[in-house]
Amino acid sequence: MTSRRTPNLMRRWLTQALLPLAAMACSLGAQAAPPLKVGYSDWPGWVAWQVAIDKGWFKEAGVDVKFEWFDYSASMDAFAAGKIDAVTMTNGDALVTGAGGAKSVMIVLTDYSNGNDMIVAKAGIKSVADLKGKKVAVEQGLVEHLLLENALKKVGMKDTDVTLVNAKTNEMPQVLTAKDVVAVGAWQPVSGEAMKAVPGSHPIYTSADEPGLIYDGVAVNPASAKARRADWLKLVKVWDKVVAYIDDPKTQPDAVKIMAARSGITPAEYLPLLKGTKLLSLAAGSKVYVKGEGFTSLYGSTKIVDGFNLKEGVYKAPQNVDSYLDPSFTNAK
Amino acid sequence: MIARKLGSFLLPLLVWSLVSYLPFIWHPKVQVEAPGGVDYFLPGMLVDREEFAQQSADMRQQGLALPTGVPANPIYLPAPHQVAKALYTAFTTEPEQKDAPWLHESLWQSIQIILWGFLLSSAIGVPLGIVCGTYQSVGRLSEPFIEFFRYLPAPAFGALAVAVLGIYDGPKIAIIVIGTFFQQVLIIANTTRKLEATLIEAARTLGTRGVRLITRVVLPGILPDLYRDQRILLGWAWTYLIVAELIGTSSGITFFITQQARYQHFENVYAAMLIIGVIGFGSDLLLGRLGHFLFPWDRTRDRT
Amino acid sequence: MTDHLQQTPEVKERFAQIYEREAILEVQHLGKRYVTAKGETEALRDINFRVHRRELVCVIGPSGCGKSTLIRILAGLESLSSGAVLVDGKPVSGPGRDRGMVFQGYSLFPWLTVKGNVMFGPEMSGHPHNIADGMARQWLELVGLTKFADAYPHELSGGMRQRVAIARALVNEPRILLMDEPFGALDAQTRAKMQSHLLDIWKNLDITILFITHDLDEAIYLADRILVLKAHPGEVQELIEVPVPRPRTPGQSMTAEFRATRAHLESLIHPPEVEAGTPEEAAVLGQSHMIRFTNVTDNVE
Ligand SMILES: Nc1ncnc2c1ncn2[C@@H]1O[C@H](COP(=O)(O)OP(=O)(O)OP(=O)(O)O)[C@@H](O)[C@H]1O
Ligand SMILES: [Mg+2]
Numbered sequence: 001m002t003s004r005r006t007p008n009l010m011r012r013w014l015t016q017a018l019l020p021l022a023a024m025a026c027s028l029g030a031q032a033a034p035p036l037k038v039g040y041s042d043w044p045g046w047v048a049w050q051v052a053i054d055k056g057w058f059k060e061a062g063v064d065v066k067f068e069w070f071d072y073s074a075s076m077d078a079f080a081a082g083k084i085d086a087v088t089m090t091n092g093d094a095l096v097t098g099a100g101g102a103k104s105v106m107i108v109l110t111d112y113s114n115g116n117d118m119i120v121a122k123a124g125i126k127s128v129a130d131l132k133g134k135k136v137a138v139e140q141g142l143v144e145h146l147l148l149e150n151a152l153k154k155v156g157m158k159d160t161d162v163t164l165v166n167a168k169t170n171e172m173p174q175v176l177t178a179k180d181v182v183a184v185g186a187w188q189p190v191s192g193e194a195m196k197a198v199p200g201s202h203p204i205y206t207s208a209d210e211p212g213l214i215y216d217g218v219a220v221n222p223a224s225a226k227a228r229r230a231d232w233l234k235l236v237k238v239w240d241k242v243v244a245y246i247d248d249p250k251t252q253p254d255a256v257k258i259m260a261a262r263s264g265i266t267p268a269e270y271l272p273l274l275k276g277t278k279l280l281s282l283a284a285g286s287k288v289y290v291k292g293e294g295f296t297s298l299y300g301s302t303k304i305v306d307g308f309n310l311k312e313g314v315y316k317a318p319q320n321v322d323s324y325l326d327p328s329f330t331n332a333k
Numbered sequence: 334m335i336a337r338k339l340g341s342f343l344l345p346l347l348v349w350s351l352v353s354y355l356p357f358i359w360h361p362k363v364q365v366e367a368p369g370g371v372d373y374f375l376p377g378m379l380v381d382r383e384e385f386a387q388q389s390a391d392m393r394q395q396g397l398a399l400p401t402g403v404p405a406n407p408i409y410l411p412a413p414h415q416v417a418k419a420l421y422t423a424f425t426t427e428p429e430q431k432d433a434p435w436l437h438e439s440l441w442q443s444i445q446i447i448l449w450g451f452l453l454s455s456a457i458g459v460p461l462g463i464v465c466g467t468y469q470s471v472g473r474l475s476e477p478f479i480e481f482f483r484y485l486p487a488p489a490f491g492a493l494a495v496a497v498l499g500i501y502d503g504p505k506i507a508i509i510v511i512g513t514f515f516q517q518v519l520i521i522a523n524t525t526r527k528l529e530a531t532l533i534e535a536a537r538t539l540g541t542r543g544v545r546l547i548t549r550v551v552l553p554g555i556l557p558d559l560y561r562d563q564r565i566l567l568g569w570a571w572t573y574l575i576v577a578e579l580i581g582t583s584s585g586i587t588f589f590i591t592q593q594a595r596y597q598h599f600e601n602v603y604a605a606m607l608i609i610g611v612i613g614f615g616s617d618l619l620l621g622r623l624g625h626f627l628f629p630w631d632r633t634r635d636r637t
Numbered sequence: 638m639t640d641h642l643q644q645t646p647e648v649k650e651r652f653a654q655i656y657e658r659e660a661i662l663e664v665q666h667l668g669k670r671y672v673t674a675k676g677e678t679e680a681l682r683d684i685n686f687r688v689h690r691r692e693l694v695c696v697i698g699p700s701g702c703g704k705s706t707l708i709r710i711l712a713g714l715e716s717l718s719s720g721a722v723l724v725d726g727k728p729v730s731g732p733g734r735d736r737g738m739v740f741q742g743y744s745l746f747p748w749l750t751v752k753g754n755v756m757f758g759p760e761m762s763g764h765p766h767n768i769a770d771g772m773a774r775q776w777l778e779l780v781g782l783t784k785f786a787d788a789y790p791h792e793l794s795g796g797m798r799q800r801v802a803i804a805r806a807l808v809n810e811p812r813i814l815l816m817d818e819p820f821g822a823l824d825a826q827t828r829a830k831m832q833s834h835l836l837d838i839w840k841n842l843d844i845t846i847l848f849i850t851h852d853l854d855e856a857i858y859l860a861d862r863i864l865v866l867k868a869h870p871g872e873v874q875e876l877i878e879v880p881v882p883r884p885r886t887p888g889q890s891m892t893a894e895f896r897a898t899r900a901h902l903e904s905l906i907h908p909p910e911v912e913a914g915t916p917e918e919a920a921v922l923g924q925s926h927m928i929r930f931t932n933v934t935d936n937v938e
Contacts (some may be wrong), residue, residue, distance in 0.1 A: 042592070054430075054431045069583050070582055077495050077580075122548055190595070199380045260429070261431075261433070264593060265593070532744055535740060535744040535746075537713075537714065537737065540762050553746070
């Protein structure tokens with residue numbers, strides 16, 4: 001959804017500039033109050049938590065947790081300011097937020113994008129190779145930019161082989177109607193709207209072609225992860241139940257109904273969005289939480305994002321990727 | 334008077350209705366009913382009229398089934414009855430999500446944010462503005478700084494506001510305050526300066542001095558104008574709501590708008606905008622009437 | 638032709654009486670300079686005069702000669718640059734209740750009713766509401782506005798407003814009433830009524846009046862003495878004793894002493910080598926090269 005990954009460079013800069021103040025404020029105000037506070041926002045892998053909330057599964061599991069609904073950028077601001085204990089975000093944004101000073105550890109993966117992120121091209125363009133020398137619009141420094149780079153690399157090109165046009169993700173449907181732009185990068189539902197805006201346009205590359213390009217999860221304040229480890233473990237356990245409930249064809253309609261209500265649309269509209277997201281059970285998460293290279297490893301994927309962020313000047317110093325990932329919660333028996 | 338004001342809405346409404354219901358006026362799109370042989374057409378999809386004609390011609394040539402469709406306006410221009418229906422359902426249907434607020438509750442939440450923001454801003458801004466306008470020395474000392482500050486965009490303070498005030502209503506109210514306060518001081522200082530100097534002099538020759546010059550002369554002297562300024566500033570505060578409610582936890586009416594816009598449910602967006610408009614316009618109309626009643630001596634009131 | 642200096646024995650006797658009374662206002666070597674971004678203006682230079690108790694003195698002079706400046710300094714609304722102003726022998730510093738002021742533009746408080754305006758002074762000096770109310774009623778009756786007690790200033794005619802302004806100043810029981818062209822904006826009839834009304838009030842109160850006007854007849858009709866100022870810088874040109882006997886009536890304007898005084902004032906204010914005060918005046922006198930906006934053949938003369 002467009003709310004996911006909307007931070008632009010300006011916002012990042014501001015957050016960093018204001019962070020010393022934020023840190024000061026949180027040192028004044030944060031005496032860990034009993035309920036865990038988690039900020040979540042409009043992305044299927046995170047809206048999924050709504051099922052557990054509505055069903056009362058946290059109470060059953062004996063963990064006192066309060067989920068707060070945010071706009072994605074706002075949720076990261078609140079986390080950076082120390083106002084919430086955890087936030088749902090992408091592994092890439094965890095690095096960006098951490099580079100700004102608010103370190104986190106990702107204790108559980110919720111999903112990876114499985115088709116929701118896409119490069120949409122006009123009718124004449126049959127494959128990624130056809131983009132050579134043409135104008136392609138992406139929001140610079142964000143995941144779709146990374147997706148495009150990945151797509152180009154696979155056919156032996158670099159992002160200098162196409163002419164990049166920097167545009168806001170929300171505006172991609174209109175950008176695609178421009179004569180000389182042949183393709184745009186966007187995630188759902190913007191990518192879907194882009195296809196509606198230009199009949200005949202179609203995805204030529206999606207996150208399903210490179211599963212693991214973007215991982216989503218719950219990132220926790222390291223201090224809280226340590227101090228309230230038992231509570232966080234219980235929360236992670238609930239996740240398995242959520243995934244099972246959504247994936248089970250028998251209960252899926254009920255789950256989709258709950259999720260659609262959270263997003264303010266109809267279940268029918270919601271279903272395709274869910275399909276573009278691969279939810280990860282704890283077992284599936286464990287397989288990804290292993291050190292390795294490439295996108296099949298959370299570590300490998302995060303390293304690639306780190307390199308990309310450095311190259312794009314999102315932050316200056318490379319991040320210690322290992323410190324952002326803690327497999328022990330997901331792997332706990 | 335009110336009837337005349339409402340009258341000015343009739344023309345736009347008429348234009349909107351004509352554009353919505355008379356297909357030959359605009360309707361640049363075709364809404365697909367049956368895709369026929371066109372591989373990428375889907376029922377309900379909006380395509381350009383030319384595109385639809387082109388595809389129909391292609392299908393005829395290839396001897397495939399023709400697509401069918403009806404003229405339609407772009408998705409961002411819903412018809413009046415769709416908006417009216419959205420308005421009705423928004424207030425009458427229970428929210429899908431458990432424990433989620435009803436629309437009128439979201440609305441009330443937004444109104445409270447505005448009112449608190451405006452009250453806090455006024456509590457400091459009005460007295461400060463009057464003092465700045467009355468005493469040149471104070472004005473010269475503080476106004477350049479305020480002048481500078483008012484150019485800083487209120488939304489830029491979002492992250493800071495959250496850091497200091499938490500994630501609930503505090504930072505939202507703070508954004509309204511930041512957006513209103515600086516303008517308020519300058520505008521009210523200016524209004525105060527425009528008070529006829531001889532009124533103050535007359536009061537001084539009658540034995541008034543010190544604080545009573547402000548409470549007994551300046552304040553009543555500018556009150557009708559101050560009231561008008563406050564009405565304008567209140568409208569201003571509303572425009573910051575959309576930014577304020579995206580800070581911290583998502584809530585209120587403008588969150589509903591951005592959420593619905595994201596999924597291109599424009600009839601809901603228009604309905605919510607309509608509600609805000611009605612509340613803003615209605616309250617201003619009400620305050621205007623109240624002004625007539627409160628300031629019987631105010632001669633400029635006939636113009637408002 | 639009679640001279641303005643000729644006085645009948647009765648008039649002489651009257652002036653002797655006036656000068657016997659104590660001087661209530663003394664202006665000594667008064668000077669005023671305005672310093673602005675554009676430079677310095679000398680508005681007043683070395684002004685000397687004294688006013689006795691219950692005297693009525695008018696001040697006249699060409700526009701811009703510093704009449705308003707003078708009266709504002711006396712009221713304490715403006716600082717002086719040199720010299721001294723003494724009221725009852727004490728130097729003036731700031732406005733005080735011993736000096737009431739009536740402004741040319743009425744300056745009534747628009748948010749207060751007529752009665753509220755008159756009560757303003759007594760309330761400021763700490764009188765309880767009911768006492769102030771009583772005082773205001775009494776004064777409204779004196780100026781004949783009882784019926785309009787609850788009206789707002791904007792609902793009154795110009796003459797009525799000026800009567801409220803006078804009542805508002807007098808209710809404070811000042812020693813001196815300072816008036817800056819108070820009737821300047823009124824039509825001739827109303828003006829004449831207000832003049833005799835003012836004389837009435839003055840006669841019955843222990844009040845000293847300093848009255849600015851640019852109307853020579855008004856000055857002669859009202860004043861015991863007339864202070865004539867000249868412009869650039871504002872200096873005292875003459876202080877004239879008006880030889881017209883009291884009580885004054887409008888009919889006196891045809892008398893010899895009235896006309897002599899008027900002629901003398903005329904010669905002071907508009908010397909023979911006509912030095913027009915304002916451009917408008919010059920235009921009226923046909924001495925400026927005014928652009929013609931009409932066809933030459935379309936001559937109205
Ligand atoms: N606040 C001020 N600052 C600078 N100059 C001033 C100020 N007030 C008055 N003056 C100047 O002082 C001179 C006297 O002005 P003043 O208003 O006293 O004249 P006046 O005799 O009352 O004129 P009029 O008959 O037109 O009312 C004028 O030259 C005027 O320009
Ligand atoms: Mg004057």
